[in-house]
Amino acid sequence: MADKVDFKVAHLKITDHLILGITQDKLKKGVEDFKYLNLRCKPMMSWQLVASAIMSGSVDAAFILAPTAMDLYHSGLKAKLVLFSHKSGSVLIKNKSANIETIDDFKGKVVLIPYQLSVHNMLLHKLCSESGIEPGAGKDVLLEVMAPGQMIEALQFDEEGEIAGFIVAEPIASQSVAMGYGEEFSLSKDIWPEHPCCVLMVRDEMLEKHPDAVHEFTESLVKSGKFIGKSPTTAARIGAEFLNQKPEVIKRVLTEPADRITTANLLPVLEDLGTIQDYMHDKMGIMQEKIDIEKFVNLQFAQAAKAT
Incomplete structure (x- = not known):
């Protein structure tokens, strides 16, 4: 087997990115073991830093705001939206x-x-x-x-x-x-009930050269999302460490109410992305040009991971 690829992922310390924290915890505890990648989580302090990191190629993927991902794609970034990271929240x-x-x-x-x-x-x-x-x-x-x-x-x-x-x-x-x-x-x-917000964006180079690694990572994230919904108390303890927060704060986020944020259904919904683009272009005027959503999204990995 070839050497594992270092898979660098930019993110913020927010609950929207908790599926990454759950996956990291599974690896640390030996619950999961990746065959194709070494996960390297890269916490950032702002959205500007996240955008700059994936744009420059200093990371291979990023948990990033959906409209920002669209804008980077429009600007020429060779990357695709692979997975939703949550809904609401x-x-x-x-x-x-x-x-x-x-x-x-x-x-x-x-x-x-x-x-x-x-x-x-x-x-x-x-x-x-x-x-x-x-x-x-x-x-x-x-x-x-x-x-x-x-x-x-x-x-x-x-x-x-x-x-x-x-x-x-x-x-x-x-x-x-x-x-x-x-x-x-x-x-x-x-x-907006069950709205998307943050998404996983992966650079084309990683998608093309290391599809097994992307699949393995995506599959783990999908499982992590379902785990959060089924075991919010345990997820809150893991999240408290990942986000440097008190467990009771994270548990409140995950349970009061239960649909404050959801992570069970992470398959990208193209219609919802279109709604975001249309609203921000047509009503707000802050998106200069529209992109082809179907080309921007790569559903292959989410579907293979049985995301719903």
């Missing part, structure tokens, strides 16, 4: 210092988003637009891009209540509640 948090009661109270204030080309931005736009509120520069609600890991501190030092809140992945949302700085305003699943 984000929260619009209101700042306890900002006296927010209704969506109208967001007017004139700042909402923090993790990245412009994110489903978070889309969901906030959808929620606001349905109430006749326009988010954006010079409009009703100002937007500021901030790395997820910095958002709680931003609320902590916002004594004047200028920040209405933020929309972000778990466990940052639940952590802000536990620390007393934020309160839940809306779960993302209640804005």
